[in-house]
Each structure stands twice: as structure tokens, then as C-alpha cells.
Amino acid sequence: GQQLNQSPQSMFIQEGEDVSMNCTSSSIFNTWLWYKQDPGEGPVLLIALYKAGELTSNGRLTAQFGITRKDSFLNISASIPSDVGIYFCAGQRNDYKLSFGAGTTVTVRA
Amino acid sequence: KAGVTQTPRYLIKTRGQQVTLSCSPISGHRSVSWYQQTPGQGLQFLFEYFSETQRNKGNFPGRFSGRQFSNSRSEMNVSTLELGDSALYLCASSWLSMNTEAFFGQGTRLTVV
Numbered sequence: 001g002q003q004l005n006q007s008p009q010s011m012f013i014q015e016g017e018d019v020s021m022n023c024t025s026s027s028i029f030n031t032w033l034w035y036k037q038d039p040g041e042g043p044v045l046l047i048a049l050y051k052a053g054e055l056t057s058n059g060r061l062t063a064q065f066g067i068t069r070k071d072s073f074l075n076i077s078a079s080i081p082s083d084v085g086i087y088f089c090a091g092q093r094n095d096y097k098l099s100f101g102a103g104t105t106v107t108v109r110a
Numbered sequence: 111k112a113g114v115t116q117t118p119r120y121l122i123k124t125r126g127q128q129v130t131l132s133c134s135p136i137s138g139h140r141s142v143s144w145y146q147q148t149p150g151q152g153l154q155f156l157f158e159y160f161s162e163t164q165r166n167k168g169n170f171p172g173r174f175s176g177r178q179f180s181n182s183r184s185e186m187n188v189s190t191l192e193l194g195d196s197a198l199y200l201c202a203s204s205w206l207s208m209n210t211e212a213f214f215g216q217g218t219r220l221t222v223v
Contacts, residue, residue, distance in 0.1 A: 031210075033211065033212065035214070040217075040219070041216055041217070042114075042116075042200050042214035042215050042216045042217045043153075043200070043214045044214070045211055045212070045213060045214075048211045088153065090212075092212075095166060096141070096158060096160075096165065096166060097143075097155055097158065097166050097168075098143070098155065098202075098212060099155075100152060100153040101152075102152045103152060
């Protein structure tokens with residue numbers, strides 16, 4: 001089940017703005033993954049994080065693995081219309097299972 | 111290389127029937143996990159298979175079962191379908207185990223009427 005608290009639940013952003021979302025948990029994770037899902041499609045992996053404190057970028061996306069291993073954030077810089085979608089965080093523990101956040105729905109105002 | 115392939119993409123079944131969904135992982139990936147996604151519950155873990163063995167299982171009733179073949183392809187079966195089983199069923203494959211990235215297929219949209 002879902003053990004991750006993802007926030008915000010939804011956001012409306014202006015094109016060109018920077019946005020941030022985060023996930024927190026009471027459990028420690030070994031890996032943090034960030035996915036984006038378009039309607040009717042499967043989630044697409046955006047960024048994978050493997051070490052506490054790690055900061056990784058993928059184009060306009062930047063994500064960090066929290067020092068406590070219980071949280072992660074994702075930033076999107078200079079948002080564009082195709083950034084619309086649902087963003088999920090996922091954490092993986094020693095038992096290999098992925099736990100997912102409830103998702104952040106992003107809508108961009110042109 | 112080819113991504114994760116799920117078939118069929120869409121399925122309509124009636125209550126009481128059973129259904130089998132298929133997932134072909136990325137070549138070389140040995141782990142396949144299945145998830146149920148609904149608007150109210152989000153992504154819920156069903157089970158994971160690695161080298162033909164079920165390694166993890168989520169909190170779903172026994173009507174949900176799966177298996178993995180020697181070529182790592184996996185099937186998921188749901189028996190005695192209920193209306194509440196309507197969902198997007200996603201499978202994800204990964205190379206090995208811990209600290210590896212999981213890649214999702216496009217999903218199978220199951221509608222139970």
C-alpha cells in the first residue's frame with residue numbers, strides 16, 4: 001500500500017514558472033524514483049536516486065534524495081504545457097517493493 | 111530496445127468471469143511487478159515475480175494470481191471478477207532487484223460490467 005505522503009495533491013502553474021513537489025515517509029528507503037503519467041498511459045520514469053543527499057537532474061527536472069532517506073523532492077524549472085500530467089514519487093525498501101505516493105496533478109495555464 | 115509490453119490494452123468483462131493479462135518485460139529484465147491503479151486508491155502493489163518465483167505479494171484477495179515464465183514474461187489472472195476490479199493494471203520490469211529502476215508498460219484497462 002501507499003506509505004508515502006506526496007504534496008501538493010494538485011497544482012495550477014503559470015507557463016515559465018518553477019514548481020516543486022515532495023514526498024515524505026516514516027520509513028527509510030534505499031531508492032527514490034519519480035514518474036510522470038499521462039492520461040491512459042503507464043508511468044514513465046523521470047529520475048532515479050540511490051544515495052542519501054544525491055541531487056540529480058534530467059533536463060528541466062531536478063530531484064533530491066533526502067539526507068534522512070525518508071523524503072525526496074522534485075523541481076520542474078521553466079514549466080511548459082507538456083509538463084501537464086500526474087507526477088508520482090516511489091520509494092523502494094530492502095524487500096524490493098515500490099511504495100507510491102498518491103500523485104501530484106499538474107495543470108499548466110498557458 | 112523495446113519497452114515493457116502489456117496485452118491487451120483494453121478489456122471488457124462481465125461479473126463472475128475470469129481474465130488473464132500479459133506482460134512482456136524489457137529484454138534482460140528478470141523482475142516483473144504488477145500494480146492496480148484506480149482513481150480512489152492510486153497505485154496498489156499486487157505481486158512481484160523474479161526468476162519464475164513470487165517474491166512479494168500485496169494485500170489482494172486470492173482471486174488475484176500470477177505467474178512468470180522462463181523467458182520472464184508474466185501473466186496475471188483475476189477470477190470471479192467483481193465490479194470493483196475495474197482498473198488500469200500496470201506491470202513494471204526491472205533488471206535485478208534492489209536499487210534498480212522499474213519501467214512500466216502502458217497498462218491494460220479492465221472494465222467489469
